[in-house]
Structure formats: structure tokens, C-alpha cells
Amino acid sequence: MSDLSLPDFLRARFEEEKVAAVATRDAGGEGAAGWVHDEENGALDFGLPNRTLYSTPIGTFAAELxxxxxxxxxxxxREVNAKLRIVEMCDATERAHRNSTAGDLARTVLDQLAAPYRSHPDYPGTAAR
Structure with a gap:
């Protein structure tokens, strides 16, 4: 268990996701378009000519692609930035409205945002309020 508050824990996890996403996006080079599942060719298209992550016989692994x-x-x-805004709003609401319905709701939202990270070694758990 960590000494991080739940909002700080979430900020750290989301920053990790941002770093990974930027590194992946930048690896595509200038002019890379969004990723698209190219069903016609059975590939995951990075939006660059002659560059696919995975190519399969048409129809194979379509759901995975x-x-x-x-x-x-x-x-x-975009998702991480939206989640960070939610964390900021909930953190401010919880601090301003402790022991109220609004504060409790803000804490519940933070707890739910943290749920996917419960196995992380720094997860603060419900004790870090």
C-alpha cells in the first residue's frame, strides 16, 4: 500500500498511460492516421502505407483486430484527458464537501476509476481518503 492519495494515484496511472500512448503514436511517424481495423484485408492499419501491426486471413481474428x-x-x-478532468472535479468536490452526499459521490467515482488498478502495488485502497 502506498502513501499516495487516491486522486494522486489515479493521476500517476493516467500519466503512465499518456506516456505509452504518445510513444506509440510518435513511433508511427509524421502523418500517421488513426488505427483502423481493415476488414477487407484482415489487418490492423496504422494509417501509413505498407504498415500493419497484424495481418490475418480475411475474417480470422476479426473481433481481436x-x-x-x-x-x-x-x-x-482523449480518454486519459477526460479521466484526468473527472479526477480533478471529484478531488475538488470531495475536499469541499466532506461528509456530504456530494463528497461521498465524488469518492465513489474516484473509487470506480481506480478499480482497474487494484492489483497495482501502489494502490491506496479505501483507507487513503
Missing amino acids: EHAARYDPDRIL
């Missing part, structure tokens, strides 16, 4: 295409780095960056 569609899922992977949803992790386009630009989309991940």
Missing part, C-alpha cells in the same frame, strides 16, 4: 483498433493512441489520449 477490431478490439485492438480501439486502442488508437489518439483515442487513448
Whole structure:
């Protein structure tokens, strides 16, 4: 368990996701478009000529390729930025309205945002309020 507050823990996890997304996006080079599942060719298209992450016989692993295409780095960056705004709003609300319905709701939202990271060694748990 860590000494981090739950909002600080979430900020750190989201920063890690931003760094990974930027590195992946930048590896595509200038002019890279968003990731697209190219069903016609059975590939995950990075938006660059002659560059695919994974190519399969048409129809094979279509669901997996569609899922992977949803992790386009630009989309991940938008998602992380939205989550960071939620953390900021909830952190401010919880501090301003402790022991109230609004503060409790803000804490519940933070707890739910942290749920995917419960196995992380720095997870502060419910004790870090």
C-alpha cells in the first residue's frame, strides 16, 4: 500500500498511460492516421502505407483486430484527458464537501476509476481518503 492519495494515484496511472500512448503514436511517424481495423484485408492499419501491426486471413481474428483498433493512441489520449478532468472535479468536490452526499459521490467515482488498478502495488485502497 502506498502513501499516495487516491486522486494522486489515479493521476500517476493516467500519466503512465499518456506516456505509452504518445510513444506509440510518435513511433508511427509524421502523418500517421488513426488505427483502423481493415476488414477487407484482415489487418490492423496504422494509417501509413505498407504498415500493419497484424495481418490475418480475411475474417480470422476479426473481433481481436477490431478490439485492438480501439486502442488508437489518439483515442487513448482523449480518454486519459477526460479521466484526468473527472479526477480533478471529484478531488475538488470531495475536499469541499466532506461528509456530504456530494463528497461521498465524488469518492465513489474516484473509487470506480481506480478499480482497474487494484492489483497495482501502489494502490491506496479505501483507507487513503
